[in-house]
Amino acid sequence: MLLTLAHFTSISATFPWGILLTLGIVHTGVMYQLLYSAIQKLPTPIIGSLSFIYPLVAIVVDSLAFGHTLSAIQWLGGILILFAAAGNNLGWGTKEKAPHQQGLEQKAR
DSSP states (O other), X not given: OOGGGOOGGGXXXXXXXXXXXXXXXXXXXXXXXXXXXXXXXXXXXXXXXXXHHHHHHHHHHHHHHHOOOOOHHHHHHXXXXXXXXXXXXXXXXXOOOOHHHHHHHHXXX
């Protein structure tokens, strides 16, 4: 679909094909293969926590590699992501069953 938008006149012999292929094959293909094959072996709460932490790690790497600085609100967002991941793993949001639900379970036994 995007082929019609390509500017083939700007692609020359000096075009960095090696970098483009490395980016596409290694950084996208191999990375996703490793990521999703590992996720199959993890318990669901850990997968949830990793999905929270994944964007935060990308921000930290961006800061280290490119010197990008975060604003105070972005730091607060990162801290909230960490609290959400911790709460997910530690069961902070779990609620006890309502009394009427406990009675139904006992009747079902």
